[in-house]
Amino acid sequence: MSYKLLIPILLFAFAYLAFCWFDILSSSKTRHFSKGIWLLICTLSLPLGGVAYFIYGRGNGEQTDD
Incomplete structure (x- = not known):
């Protein structure tokens, strides 16, 4: 694999990870997990963690304890 592609x-x-982190940290509520857990999920399972956060964790659901 050449460096021009890498x-x-x-x-x-x-950039995708930074966008996910920014969205998690700037949101007032998360669903299913705390913000710290979502940050960890997004970081360790890139890009599927971010997709999971945007589908399941982001939104107007009930807030979990941070």
Whole structure:
């Protein structure tokens, strides 16, 4: 794999992770887990953790304790 292909992929992954972190930290409520757990899920299982957060964790559901 050449570096010309690897660099954009890594930049995209970093930008996606930063967007997920920003959204989690700036949201007032999360569903199912606390903000810390969602941060951990998004970080350890990129990109599926972010997708799971946007589908299941984000929103107007009941707030969990942080």
